[in-house]
Amino acid sequence: MRILPILVSGSLSGLPLSVWAAASGPALASSSPSGVGSLLQVMLALGFILLLIVGAAWLVRRFSLLPQGLQGPLKVVSGVMVGPRERVVVVQVGGQWLVLGVTSQQINLLHTLSEPPELPAATPVAPAFAQWLQAALAKRGLNTKPDGGSDAR
Numbered sequence: 001m002r003i004l005p006i007l008v009s010g011s012l013s014g015l016p017l018s019v020w021a022a023a024s025g026p027a028l029a030s031s032s033p034s035g036v037g038s039l040l041q042v043m044l045a046l047g048f049i050l051l052l053i054v055g056a057a058w059l060v061r062r063f064s065l066l067p068q069g070l071q072g073p074l075k076v077v078s079g080v081m082v083g084p085r086e087r088v089v090v091v092q093v094g095g096q097w098l099v100l101g102v103t104s105q106q107i108n109l110l111h112t113l114s115e116p117p118e119l120p121a122a123t124p125v126a127p128a129f130a131q132w133l134q135a136a137l138a139k140r141g142l143n144t145k146p147d148g149g150s151d152a153r
Contacts, residue, residue, distance in 0.1 A: 077097065079089040087102045088110070097113040 073094055075092045077090040077092050079087050081087055085104045089100045089102050091098045091100060095115070098109060099111040099113070101108040101110050
């Protein structure tokens with residue numbers, strides 16, 4: 001009976017290991033791949049999934065992507081971080097704006113505005129990276145067009 005696996009192994013050389021092991025008998029059918037390789041693969045997959053969950057949670061918190069309820073009398077107009085756990089938030093309640101200081105322990109009323117102020121139109125300011133990129137492109141001899149495109153000299 002030992003001749004059968006040897007003869008069969010020549011014809012099964014192109015098949016996966018599990019098929020060859022099943023044809024070779026019970027001794028090879030019970031063998032498994034390397035435990036360290038499988039463990040490493042599982043750990044990497046788990047780490048990747050956890051990283052995706054943490055990244056998605058950060059994006060939701062950073063860009064306020066949480067679903068807003070129906071528009072009621074209370075509306076958050078703006079907010080800015082002033083510390084690791086402190087924020088200044090402008091909330092519109094009816095016709096009044098409330099400027100609130102929010103910490104992890106309490107909320108303080110900083111100022112009340114009876115009428116929402118007229119805000120000037122914001123002028124776009126180029127971030128530092130955009131300025132650096134523009135200077136680097138200029139050094140390489142690339143012109144940037146006002147519409148965002150670029151062409152080589």
